[in-house]
Amino acid sequence: MASNYDVTKVHFPSAYSEILQRVESIDPSTYARTRNYISGAVSYLSPYISRGVISTKFVLQQLLQNGHSVKKSEKFIQELAWRDYWQQVWMAKGNAIDNDLRHLQTDVQNHEISTNLVKGETGIKAIDRAVAQFYDTGYLHNHVRMYIAAISCNMGKSHWKIPAQWMYYHLLDGDWASNALSWQWVAGCNRNKKYVANQENINKYCHTTQQGTFLDIPYDAFSTMGIPEVLDDTHLPELITPLPEQKEIKFDKALPTQIYNYYNLDPNWKGDLSANRILLLEPSHFAKYPIGQKSMDFMLALGENIENLQVFVGEFDELLAQYPISEVYFNEHPTNKNYRGKEEARDWMFSVTGYFPSFFAFWKKCKKELNY
């Protein structure tokens, strides 16, 4: 994608061929130089990786196959590794990531979200513009996500969880591990300090020149800062998943059944197997991890890349009770613990598994598997 920032160009096609083209167009050198700017040459691949259409391993393989060296691609590979890292934490810690993981968030004044933040009316132009665009695109640049989380938790003093759920709801790339754990990273729950950014930092990376805002202060002023008046008003957002209507399913009882879900929409998974292919939308899953209409539509559109995929709206046990299913296949995932059948491993970039309290301890081990 061009490095001249134009949000109207931020779009997420659902056809598999276009997704592959996006992988082909990664430019790791420009990425490393520009990724922190909202106009930077980021890949816009997260909605496809989060939905399990492509894996981090696949992206890495394509990158190397296209002649990009490990050395020049290191920054990009490291960012991909953050994804695998948070997923490993989720696997190891399970539902514990839903709460403050290593330290309780300090200085919490409310368990809601700032009303002016979700309305895009904080007075910080770069943030307000990004929030307005967010509802249209389903995407936020990583730096903007960090700014929003910092404004929410560290200036507005909201506990991270409700604001994180609000963001997850609207993101096309919603991934509860990357989401909850990044929010906790900003709020100081899984590292030893909170992340803060002032107006000067926002101006630099968002190409604005604003002054005189509540963030236009030196860094040492953050620790004694009270809640800015504009963030005072908070509310509980209504986050309800619009599940589609159940259509009739055609079932062949002679065939095995593959279960797809919000985290696995890989068109190549067992592509040559004759099977019933079911996209399982469990109300209990979406009650715990609600998503909005845009994310629902995006998931269903991605599902069209999978031959004969049929949607079942109901719980796993209801599916089994209603249809004569004999052999079930599914991919391992922390949200699948209630499935029964043949569980298959997901793809990872590296063989490093388990819980590491810091990303860099994890990355140090991963790096050893790269051929420089």
Ligand SMILES: Cc1cc2nc3c(=O)[nH]c(=O)nc-3n(C[C@H](O)[C@H](O)[C@H](O)COP(=O)(O)OP(=O)(O)OC[C@H]3O[C@@H](n4cnc5c(N)ncnc54)[C@H](O)[C@@H]3O)c2cc1C
């Ligand atoms: C508060 C907050 C909430 C977030 N919530 C989510 C979320 O729900 N879903 C999600 O996919 N990412 C989340 N992220 C991580 C990151 O912002 C996005 O993955 C990234 O911005 C996606 O854009 P991209 O594909 O253009 O990334 P690129 O910069 O092009 O990076 C390439 C790939 O590396 C991975 N990656 C990059 N940065 C991160 C990161 N910090 N953590 C994990 N993986 C990363 C992604 O898979 C991404 O597609 C969150 C970050 C923050 C700070």
